[in-house]
Ligand SMILES: [Zn+2]
C-alpha cells in the first residue's frame with residue numbers, strides 16, 4: 001500500500017510499504033479520511049514528545065473496517081478511531097483519564113496512523129471501545145474531526161466552559177475555530193478570537209462574535225469593551241505565540257480561567273507571574289493534552305447531530321499522494337483544515 005512515512009524530523013516521503021497485518025483481536029481499517037493537525041506539522045518539522053520514528057503519522061482518522069479478528073465492528077462498517085491505546089490499569093486509566101496514562105501509545109505518534117491506505121487497529125482499541133461506528137449523516141471527513149473536537153471538549157471541561165461564560169480564544173486556526181463553535185454550543189454569552197494574522201483574522205470573523213487583533217489594537221481595551229468592563233471568564237490558548245503573563249491575567253474577570261491548550265515554545269515555559277493575582281482574584285490555570293475515549297464519543301455525537309457543525313472547516317481536500325501540499329497548508333496558517341481523502345466524502 002501507499003503510505004507517508006516519517007523517518008525523522010524533516011524526512012517524510014511517500015513509500016510503497018507492506019499492507020498491515022490484522023492484529024490478533026484487532027482490525028484493519030481502510031482509511032477514507034485523515035485530517036492534518038498542527039501536531040503532524042510539528043512532528044514532521046521538529047519532532048514531538050510522544051513520536052517514535054520511523055512512523056506513519058495521522059491521528060484524526062476514519063474509514064471502513066476491511067478485516068477483523070474476533071469481536072468488534074463488522075467488516076464494511078464505517079468507523080472513526082480514537083487514537084490512544086492505554087493500559088486500562090493505572091490510576092489515570094481507571095478514573096477515565098486515559099490520555100494521561102504513562103503507558104499510552106498513540107496511533108500516528110508511537111503506532112502507525114492514518115496517512116496511509118490502510119491502518120492496523122490494535123485489540124485494546126476494539127476491547128476498550130476506541131472504535132466508534134459513524135452514525136448517519138456524518139461523513140468520513142466530519143467524523144475524522146471527532147478527535148480534535150474531543151481535545152477541545154477535554155480542555156473546555158478542565159476550565160468549565162458553560163452557559164453564560166464569555167470566552168476569548170487565542171489563535172484562529174482549526175483548533176481555535178473548533179473551540180469557538182464548541183463554546184457557542186455550550187451557551188457562552190460571547191466568544192472572541194484574538195488573531196494577529198490577517199488571513200486568519202478574516203476567517204475568524206465567520207466563527208466568533210468578535211475578532212481582536214493583538215499588535216494592532218490594545219487587547220485589554222478591546223477585552224474590556226467586549227465584556228462591559230468585566231473581563232473574560234475563560235481564555236483558551238490555541239496558539240503557540242501567546243505567553244501566560246500579567247497582560248493575559250489582566251484580560252480576565254474575577255474567577256477567570258486559562259486553558260493551556262497548545263504546547264508552548266521553550267521561551268514561554270517559565271513565566272514570571274504575580275501569583276497573588278491568582279490568589280486575590282481566584283484565577284485558575286489548567287493544562288489540557290489530548291482527549292479521552294468518552295470525550296471522543298461525545299464529540300462524534302455533537303458532529304453527527306450538527307450541534308457542532310464542522311462542515312465549514314475544510315479548506316483543502318487532497319489525496320494521500322499530495323500530502324506535502326496538505327502539510328504546507330497547515331503550516332502556512334492561511335486556511336483551516338486540510339484532509340486527506342480520495343473521495344472527499
Ligand atoms: Zn491533533
Ligand SMILES: [Zn+2]
Nearest residue numbers: 087090093101
Ligand atoms: Zn494507564
